[in-house]
Amino acid sequence: MKALGPIPAGFAAIDGELAIDGHKVSDLVERAHETPLFVYSRRMLMEKVAQLRAAMPQRLGIHFAMKANPFAPVLDVMSNLVDGFDVASAGEMTMAFAAGVSPQKISFAGPGKRDSELAAAIHHGVTLNLESEGEAERALAIAAREGRTARLAIRVNPDFDLKGSGMKMGGGAKPFGVDAERVPALARRIIEAAAEWHGLHIFAGSQALSADAIIETQGQTLDLAARLATEIGAPLPHCNLGGGIGIPYFPGDEPVDVAAIGAALEARFAALPDVLRDTRFNIELGRYLVGEAGIYLTRIVDRKISHGEVFLVTDGGLHHQLAASGNFGTVVRRNYPVAIATRFGAPVEEEASVVGCLCTPMDKLAEKAGFPRADVGDLVAIFCAGAYGASASPAAFLGHGPAHEMLV
Numbered sequence: 001m002k003a004l005g006p007i008p009a010g011f012a013a014i015d016g017e018l019a020i021d022g023h024k025v026s027d028l029v030e031r032a033h034e035t036p037l038f039v040y041s042r043r044m045l046m047e048k049v050a051q052l053r054a055a056m057p058q059r060l061g062i063h064f065a066m067k068a069n070p071f072a073p074v075l076d077v078m079s080n081l082v083d084g085f086d087v088a089s090a091g092e093m094t095m096a097f098a099a100g101v102s103p104q105k106i107s108f109a110g111p112g113k114r115d116s117e118l119a120a121a122i123h124h125g126v127t128l129n130l131e132s133e134g135e136a137e138r139a140l141a142i143a144a145r146e147g148r149t150a151r152l153a154i155r156v157n158p159d160f161d162l163k164g165s166g167m168k169m170g171g172g173a174k175p176f177g178v179d180a181e182r183v184p185a186l187a188r189r190i191i192e193a194a195a196e197w198h199g200l201h202i203f204a205g206s207q208a209l210s211a212d213a214i215i216e217t218q219g220q221t222l223d224l225a226a227r228l229a230t231e232i233g234a235p236l237p238h239c240n241l242g243g244g245i246g247i248p249y250f251p252g253d254e255p256v257d258v259a260a261i262g263a264a265l266e267a268r269f270a271a272l273p274d275v276l277r278d279t280r281f282n283i284e285l286g287r288y289l290v291g292e293a294g295i296y297l298t299r300i301v302d303r304k305i306s307h308g309e310v311f312l313v314t315d316g317g318l319h320h321q322l323a324a325s326g327n328f329g330t331v332v333r334r335n336y337p338v339a340i341a342t343r344f345g346a347p348v349e350e351e352a353s354v355v356g357c358l359c360t361p362m363d364k365l366a367e368k369a370g371f372p373r374a375d376v377g378d379l380v381a382i383f384c385a386g387a388y389g390a391s392a393s394p395a396a397f398l399g400h401g402p403a404h405e406m407l408v
């Protein structure tokens with residue numbers, strides 16, 4: 001039998017059924033008329049941000065990397081909780097505006113920004129996190145042509161990475177950011193061109209569960225920021241320290257000790273060098289803020305036995321929840337937290353695999369795990385579905401269509 005990932009805190013059973021904030025899953029499915037369905041909890045979003053704020057220095061801004069969950073009602077909630085949104089396309093920028101986020105609170109990173117995207121950001125006064133010298137020149141030319149002042153920051157490709165991170169985004173040759181040693185020259189070019197110099201964006205990795213690794217990376221990030229600011233010869237207005245705080249998805253994963261990260265950062269902030277004394281700092285997080293606040297519900301449409309193994313075949317699958325199938329940034333497939341939602345908390349009675357309805361062997365939602373006996377009509381819940389679910393899965397693959405989404 002293979003283990004399942006840990007179910008996040010905050011879920012309860014009502015009448016033997018999984019409930020979210022007092023709503024039984026069968027009632028939520030009835031409200032949506034159909035499965036599969038993503039459900040996100042407003043209360044959990046609020047609690048998560050509040051807990052993080054309590055752990056972090058007051059001076060630290062918290063930004064939301066909206067690619068983790070761009071569902072409009074979630075963006076509406078997040079816009080009232082965080083200090084800024086990080087977007088990665090003009091499309092996301094438009095969605096952030098629709099959620100009421102003011103342009104001054106938005107930064108736009110991502111390689112391959114088109115001229116139309118640069119122009120839109122400059123027009124609205126959104127900060128551009130520049131990914132290259134070429135992009136900087138295009139932004140400056142567009143600003144000159146439009147008679148506007150571009151607000152420009154440089155995304156740095158640091159010469160270190162976040163140890164133990166699920167996705168390395170810095171260190172060595174990368175399509176992201178400007179190599180650290182070339183940053184001072186580019187910053188001086190921006191300042192001389194009379195653009196608004198916003199500062200640095202240093203993102204070293206994602207999905208790390210070790211507080212020590214994150215503390216070490218934040219220390220290196222602050223050292224690098226200080227060194228670059230000194231070489232640039234101008235104060236650093238802003239410094240985005242990146243993110244990287246992960247969530248437990250798999251058996252054995254433990255939650256990150258954010259209190260330890262906050263304490264270490266507080267100590268570093270108390271001893272900043274002069275060049276960083278007036279700098280405004282923030283971190284940018286996606287999955288940590290929203291991942292555990294969402295579940296994906298799918299209904300069992302068939303129960304079958306093959307060579308003695310039980311398969312629970314659902315109406316959902318990797319076309320909505322690619323990450324749970326193990327095909328989104330993981331090397332070895334391991335089980336997400338998964339439960340029979342209509343028998344939540346019931347004892348394990350059998351070993352079964354939960355699969356999706358796509359005609360591909362990749363479409364596994366839980367492999368050879370222990371479950372209470374489930375049958376056709378039962379609902380299955382995949383946890384940790386609040387980030388990189390609906391928007392990060394190939395919904396058009398095989399024509400089953402998108403999932404419903406709901407905020408409660």
Ligand SMILES: *Cc1c(COP(=O)(O)O)cnc(C)c1O
Nearest residue numbers: 065068203206207243285286287
């Ligand atoms: C994807 C991304 C994030 C968010 O990553 P999470 O692991 O969801 O926290 C933050 N910043 C940048 C630059 C990213 O590309």
